[in-house]
Amino acid sequence: MSQSAVAVSAPGKVLLAGGYLVLDRKYNGLVFGLDARIHVCVKPFESSSGVTFSEITVKSPQFQNAVWEYGYRLAGEDGGVKVTQLRICAFRDADFKLNRNPFVETALAFALSYVSSVGSSNISPSSITILADNDYYSTSSASLTDARFHDFGVPLSEANKTGLGSSAALVTAFTAAVLSYYLPQKVFDLTSESGKRKLHNLAQAAHCAAQGKVGSGFDVASAVYGSCLYRRFSPPILSAHGEPGTPEFGKQLVDIVDESGTNGQWDTEIIKDQVKVPEGIRLVMCDVSCGSQTPGMVKQVLAWRKDTGAEAEKVWEGLQDVNEGLSQELVKLAESGSKDYSPLRQRIQAIRKGIREMSEQSGVPIEPPAQTGLLDACSKVDGVIGGVVPGAGGYDAVALLIEDREEVVQKLQGLLSSWKIEGEADGSMGRVSMLGVKQEMEGVRVEQSGKYAEWWSE
Numbered sequence: 263m264s265q266s267a268v269a270v271s272a273p274g275k276v277l278l279a280g281g282y283l284v285l286d287r288k289y290n291g292l293v294f295g296l297d298a299r300i301h302v303c304v305k306p307f308e309s310s311s312g313v314t315f316s317e318i319t320v321k322s323p324q325f326q327n328a329v330w331e332y333g334y335r336l337a338g339e340d341g342g343v344k345v346t347q348l349r350i351c352a353f354r355d356a357d358f359k360l361n362r363n364p365f366v367e368t369a370l371a372f373a374l375s376y377v378s379s380v381g382s383s384n385i386s387p388s389s390i391t392i393l394a395d396n397d398y399y400s401t402s403s404a405s406l407t408d409a410r411f412h413d414f415g416v417p418l419s420e421a422n423k424t425g426l427g428s429s430a431a432l433v434t435a436f437t438a439a440v441l442s443y444y445l446p447q448k449v450f451d452l453t454s455e456s457g458k459r460k461l462h463n464l465a466q467a468a469h470c471a472a473q474g475k476v477g478s479g480f481d482v483a484s485a486v487y488g489s490c491l492y493r494r495f496s497p498p499i500l501s502a503h504g505e506p507g508t509p510e511f512g513k514q515l516v517d518i519v520d521e522s523g524t525n526g527q528w529d530t531e532i533i534k535d536q537v538k539v540p541e542g543i544r545l546v547m548c549d550v551s552c553g554s555q556t557p558g559m560v561k562q563v564l565a566w567r568k569d570t571g572a573e574a575e576k577v578w579e580g581l582q583d584v585n586e587g588l589s590q591e592l593v594k595l596a597e598s599g600s601k602d603y604s605p606l607r608q609r610i611q612a613i614r615k616g617i618r619e620m621s622e623q624s625g626v627p628i629e630p631p632a633q634t635g636l637l638d639a640c641s642k643v644d645g646v647i648g649g650v651v652p653g654a655g656g657y658d659a660v661a662l663l664i665e666d667r668e669e670v671v672q673k674l675q676g677l678l679s680s681w682k683i684e685g686e687a688d689g690s691m692g693r694v695s696m697l698g699v700k701q702e703m704e705g706v707r708v709e710q711s712g713k714y715a716e717w718w719s720e
């Protein structure tokens with residue numbers, strides 16, 4: 263049976279409040295989806311020789327050597343589907359690193375294992391194309407064209423990511439597209455709440471397996487559901503499975519995704535009706551080119567929390583309070599239509615004060631002085647309400663709330679165009695650039711596959 267092409271997209275993210283706290287179910291985080299999306303299209307494999315093998319080809323035509331070819335087979339003892347990269351030696355990047363993509367490979371193995379367990383084990387060859395909206399990667403303005411999907415002209419390993427959550431959006435859109443392509447709608451329907459819930463569970467499992475750690479999962483949750491107040495799932499829900507191809511992996515995965523096993527229900531909490539951006543306010547993301555090592559920062563903050571006990575808990579409880587104050591003030595402004603932004607400005611300043619306190623007590627540069635200087639300068643621009651270091655903080659980015667007027671954007675860009683920021687790691691001077699993204703309330707969604715036709719990779 264030849265399947266018709268399918269296409270799915272998922273949004274990027276910014277954790278505006280709740281960085282680090284969201285790792286503990288006692289606290290939640292305010293995460294906004296962003297209108298920079300990762301798009302994934304799946305279509306039948308068109309073999310030039312007319313002979314087809316059990317092969318699935320994945321391509322990212324915006325990057326050099328971004329082709330991954332996989333063989334796949336049903337594993338014995340209900341092991342799901344084993345995926346093996348073919349012709350891996352064909353491409354090595356400039357550092358001679360093998361051209362592997364753990365997020366693509368793992369998402370494919372998990373999705374096919376689920377398909378073979380709940381649907382048909384007869385999985386036909388297919389061709390998968392990944393396209394990313396341009397703001398996921400920073401590039402020199404000289405090379406920018408007005409192409410819908412920019413050709414970045416470098417291998418993925420050399421692309422400068424901007425911190426919008428490319429891997430979470432990729433795994434979510436990729437998983438949704440593969441399930442939608444291989445499963446009948448009566449088994450998996452992305453437009454239904456139960457379909458989104460199954461996608462969330464499977465994408466969280468695949469994303470954690472691919473990155474080799476279980477973070478809070480806020481990024482996958484916002485890729486599925488869009489902007490929301492997010493309370494993480496209990497980590498043990500993901501402890502009950504082996505690797506694709508190992509005995510019982512198929513059943514273990516179905517039990518996790520369908521919540522049918524002894525593991526029980528996922529306890530993720532997604533609240534959407536308490537997240538709003540008032541008319542007339544815009545969320546702005548600025549990429550800071552110094553960058554930080556998030557995993558190391560997370561480890562250090564958690565060690566501080568463990569070692570400091572009640573003192574650290576007081577800081578986190580205080581941050582939770584002011585974080586809740588921010589989302590409540592945004593809802594209040596959205597519902598009242600008021601243009602008095604001074605309470606909102608104060609809420610943002612209170613969050614920054616709590617973050618700086620955590621920085622000072624833990625010794626981790628979450629809002630380091632260089633970022634404090636940048637945020638203070640931005641907040642003085644007429645029409646800028648305030649801003650924070652999002653997520654894990656450091657030198658990656660700043661997120662601002664501004665009045666959505668062109669003159670405010672112009673003034674802000676004037677400030678940033680000449681701003682130089684000193685990174686902590688090596689004292690290098692970084693630049694700050696405003697991204698074109700805005701807040702996006704919608705999560706994963708089905709797209710018309712025809713609109714990607716010119717980018718179909720043959």
Ligand SMILES: Nc1ncnc2c1ncn2[C@@H]1O[C@H](COP(=O)(O)OP(=O)(O)OP(=O)(O)O)[C@@H](O)[C@H]1O
Pocket residue numbers: 322363364365366392393394398418423424425426427428429430432473
């Ligand atoms: N367009 C793409 N095509 C294929 N794989 C991609 C693409 N974009 C990202 N990836 C995969 O995701 C990985 C980036 O994931 P990583 O966890 O390093 O960063 P991230 O935190 O998800 O990204 P960001 O910095 O955007 O928040 C890449 O190394 C690659 O494996």
Ligand SMILES: C[C@@](O)(CCOP(=O)(O)O)CC(=O)O
Pocket residue numbers: 276277280281282283284285425477478479480556560652653654655
């Ligand atoms: C520090 C943390 O709470 C958020 C990290 O956010 P980001 O990747 O810096 O956007 C980690 C997590 O939630 O997984």
